[in-house]
Amino acid sequence: MQNYDLLIERIAKSAGLEKEEVGRRVEAKKAKLSGLISKEGAAQIIAAELGINFEDQDLKISELMSGMKRVNVIGKIINLFPVREYSKNGREGKVANFVIADETGNTRVVLWDVNHIGLIEDGTIKQDDVIEIKNGSTRDNEIHLSGFSELKKSAEVLDSVKSERMVSEESLDKVLQGQSVRIRGVVVQVFQPRFYSVCPECGKKVVSTDEVFNCGEHGVVVPKERAILNFVFDDGTETMRIVMFSDQISCLIPEEDLKDAEKAAAFRDDFLGTEIYLSGNVKRNQLFNNLEIVASGVEKVDVDKLISELDSEK
Numbered sequence: 001m002q003n004y005d006l007l008i009e010r011i012a013k014s015a016g017l018e019k020e021e022v023g024r025r026v027e028a029k030k031a032k033l034s035g036l037i038s039k040e041g042a043a044q045i046i047a048a049e050l051g052i053n054f055e056d057q058d059l060k061i062s063e064l065m066s067g068m069k070r071v072n073v074i075g076k077i078i079n080l081f082p083v084r085e086y087s088k089n090g091r092e093g094k095v096a097n098f099v100i101a102d103e104t105g106n107t108r109v110v111l112w113d114v115n116h117i118g119l120i121e122d123g124t125i126k127q128d129d130v131i132e133i134k135n136g137s138t139r140d141n142e143i144h145l146s147g148f149s150e151l152k153k154s155a156e157v158l159d160s161v162k163s164e165r166m167v168s169e170e171s172l173d174k175v176l177q178g179q180s181v182r183i184r185g186v187v188v189q190v191f192q193p194r195f196y197s198v199c200p201e202c203g204k205k206v207v208s209t210d211e212v213f214n215c216g217e218h219g220v221v222v223p224k225e226r227a228i229l230n231f232v233f234d235d236g237t238e239t240m241r242i243v244m245f246s247d248q249i250s251c252l253i254p255e256e257d258l259k260d261a262e263k264a265a266a267f268r269d270d271f272l273g274t275e276i277y278l279s280g281n282v283k284r285n286q287l288f289n290n291l292e293i294v295a296s297g298v299e300k301v302d303v304d305k306l307i308s309e310l311d312s313e314k
């Protein structure tokens with residue numbers, strides 16, 4: 001709500017309109033689009049229609065929305081993650097992340113530029129520092145900094161920052177049984193895939209006796225093999241075991257390829273160390289009595305795409 005109010009205020013000021021008028025236009029836009037977009041989304045459209053863009057403006061964290069370019073923000077680093085190295089498609093590199101907060105909210109900042117990352121590595125920028133960002137761009141509720149962005153320590157003092165985690169940002173150390181979550185993290189261990197036999201008709205597990213497979217419903221069948229893939233996922237707060245079934249696996253690799261030892265090994269090598277957005281449901285593993293996540297979606301953080309997008313944003 002606060003986010004929306006600030007946004008309306010900013011649009012009103014930039015356009016020389018009353019706040020109430022901007023609010024009315026937003027409501028009208030939302031109604032016209034059959035309520036398919038959020039109030040914030042409708043406000044963005046109104047802003048664009050009024051010829052207002054948020055580029056080169058100093059914004060509060062709660063005013064940030066996905067898809068903004070050239071934003072300037074000041075915030076205090078409330079969570080600094082270790083610098084990570086990655087190797088993707090022959091490209092070696094490093095990436096750094098931290099969470100900054102101001103009095104309105106907090107957000108993750110992702111650094112791709114070696115000079116920026118160097119500031120963390122040499123201790124120039126550290127936990128609890130107030131930093132200033134210029135020319136950052138936003139995507140997926142994060143601020144990304146390219147070589148064209150500026151990152152430096154700020155002389156500003158931020159006393160009361162909003163450090164409570166934002167609702168949309170979950171972390172492994174806080175997940176609860178039964179929750180569905182979406183978390184960004186890294187694959188830190190990949191186990192050998194396992195296979196089990198299912199009925200080709202109904203997809204249920206089949207029982208085998210002396211090489212004969214029996215489905216409770218369909219009798220003797222020639223079973224299909226299904227894969228299960230387990231890996232360990234680390235989001236910087238905790239590690240957790242993830243379980244992936246066929247449908248999800250096939251988004252990453254054809255399930256058949258997992259039966260080929262060489263292809264399976266190559267896949268494991270490649271998947272290890274990959275940064276992903278993991279969606280899934282938190283379940284309790286009865287055998288080990290710990291929490292694990294059954295994946296419902298795995299989306300790779302596309303390093304190459306991000307870099308090329310950032311490169312084109314001079």
Ligand SMILES: [Zn+2]
Pocket residue numbers: 199200201202203204215216217218219
């Ligand atoms: Zn069956």
